[in-house]
Amino acid sequence: ELSLAAFALLFSELVQYCQRRVGSVAELQERLAQLGHHVGLRALDALVARERPGRRETKVLGVLLFVKGPLWRALFGHDADKLEQANDDDRTFYVIEREPLVNTFVSVPRENSSLNCAAFAAGLLEAVLGASGFPARVSAHWHKGTTLMIKFDEAVIARDKSLEGR
Amino acid sequence: MSRSPGRKQENHKISRELFVLTYGALVAQLCKEYEKDEDVNTCLDSMGYSIGIRLIDDFLARSAVKKCRSYSETADMIAQVAFKMYLGVTPSVSCSSATGNVFSLILDKNPLVDFVEELPPERASLCYCNLLCGVIRGALEMVHLAAEVTFLQDRLKGDAVTEIGITFLRKPEDRKHRR
Numbered sequence: 001e002l003s004l005a006a007f008a009l010l011f012s013e014l015v016q017y018c019q020r021r022v023g024s025v026a027e028l029q030e031r032l033a034q035l036g037h038h039v040g041l042r043a044l045d046a047l048v049a050r051e052r053p054g055r056r057e058t059k060v061l062g063v064l065l066f067v068k069g070p071l072w073r074a075l076f077g078h079d080a081d082k083l084e085q086a087n088d089d090d091r092t093f094y095v096i097e098r099e100p101l102v103n104t105f106v107s108v109p110r111e112n113s114s115l116n117c118a119a120f121a122a123g124l125l126e127a128v129l130g131a132s133g134f135p136a137r138v139s140a141h142w143h144k145g146t147t148l149m150i151k152f153d154e155a156v157i158a159r160d161k162s163l164e165g166r
Numbered sequence: 167m168s169r170s171p172g173r174k175q176e177n178h179k180i181s182r183e184l185f186v187l188t189y190g191a192l193v194a195q196l197c198k199e200y201e202k203d204e205d206v207n208t209c210l211d212s213m214g215y216s217i218g219i220r221l222i223d224d225f226l227a228r229s230a231v232k233k234c235r236s237y238s239e240t241a242d243m244i245a246q247v248a249f250k251m252y253l254g255v256t257p258s259v260s261c262s263s264a265t266g267n268v269f270s271l272i273l274d275k276n277p278l279v280d281f282v283e284e285l286p287p288e289r290a291s292l293c294y295c296n297l298l299c300g301v302i303r304g305a306l307e308m309v310h311l312a313a314e315v316t317f318l319q320d321r322l323k324g325d326a327v328t329e330i331g332i333t334f335l336r337k338p339e340d341r342k343h344r345r
Contacts, residue, residue: 001179002277005224006252009217010185016191017213021199038191038255042281043183075184103181 008105015106029119029140036123044128047074056132060152060160063134064093068099071128076101082146091152095125098145116140122148168271175184182254186280191292203291210293214300215307222305225251236333240311241269244302244332253277257330267334270318277329285322295328302332 003048012100018031020032048056051070057063086092099120108115125148126138136152184338192213196206229247234240239259249271257271278295285292293299299315306313312335319325 001225002182002185002254003252004178004180005221007180007185007188009220010188010192013213013217016216017192017209035188035191035195038194039184039187040185042190044182046281059168075181077180100304 004101004104007101011102011117011120012105014025025115026080028115031125032117033126036120036125037127039120040124040127041131043071043124044131047071058133059163060134060156063129063132064095064150067125067128068095075124091154091157093150093152095148095150096144096146097148100146103146116142116146118146118148121146125150180203182277182280189278189297190281193292197289197292203289203293206289207291207296210296211300211303214297214302215304216300217297218301218304218306219308221252221301222308225305237267237311238269240306240334241271241332245271248305262331267336269332269334271330271332272332273328276321279322282322290323293320295320295324299330302330306332327343 015028015032015033018028018035021032022028047070050064051074057066068080068083070079080095081098082094082096084094084096086094097118100121102120103117106117120139122140126136129136129138129152131148134152134156136156137151138148138152141147141149173245189309190192193206193210196209200206200209220334222328225248225281229251231243231247234243241259244252251255253276255275255277257273260270262268262270276295282294291343296317299317303315306315312337314333316331317329318331319327319329321328
């Protein structure tokens with residue numbers, strides 16, 4: 001367990017470094033997502049070895065609960081605030097956090113108001129889901145705090161439904 | 167402060183894994199963008215410097231230490247208090263010059279390289295933890311102590327231990343005017 005200040009300053013340098021090299025908010029979010037991707041792949045291996053030795057999640061709901069609980073606790077110290085499913089789309093789920101850790105010391109100027117540094121967490125989550133066998137696109141949005149929208153590939157949902165049938 | 171103190175207290179710690187992996191992602195990104203190891207090292211050092219000039223505030227606020235009266239007290243403070251607070255390890259300090267302004271911190275365990283086995287052969291002169299040098303240099307500069315900080319030995323490059331050398335640049339007599 002390390003101090004939040006150290007991570008916050010490191011993250012701030014990371015964001016500033018990316019900002020110097022890109023031309024738009026969308027590209028900055030993409031860069032942050034790539035970095036989060038890098039972290040997510042490695043965090044998953046370490047975490048699965050510790051928490052679920054020898055067992056792999058095979059259902060969508062299982063992997064989502066794993067993300068909300070053990071993964072979030074291991075990385076951010078507490079469970080994600082909420083996990084919801086979209087009403088009209090069975091491919092889309094939302095992980096909601098009122099105050100994400102990575103945004104603790106980030107203040108967004110008005111001209112960049114669509115920037116959400118939780119893009120880092122989105123990239124992390126996308127890597128975790130992808131490496132667990134549930135490919136998805138994850139994006140960060142300003143909604144009820146910060147919402148990470150997970151859109152699973154069609155194949156994943158189809159596979160899940162066929163598993164339920166058994 | 168509009169937030170209730172309760173929630174903030176628990177959030178003062180983060181997982182070591184997240185920090186270490188984020189640092190790794192940063193170094194990997196820099197390696198992709200710069201071909202030469204020296205460029206990556208310089209970049210890490212300057213990022214560390216920006217972090218250090220702000221980290222010192224957090225350090226002084228949280229540790230409430232008294233003013234250091236000598237270079238060796240300063241080196242001890244860095245090793246025993248600062249490293250403990252931010253990386254959870256305590257390097258040992260040794261003074262390696264008669265003039266009393268060159269010190270080295272010897273790290274047996276370096277959390278930043280928890281997940282690093284070895285450097286790839288095409289990156290043989292990369293100082294993976296160069297950020298730390300920048301941080302120490304920046305922090306010292308903010309308390310008016312000019313210093314040069316470099317890696318003398320690095321376990322990732324095959325040495326037995328990781329050693330950071332701090333050379334204070336002003337002569338000890340200059341500090342007499344401080345009361």
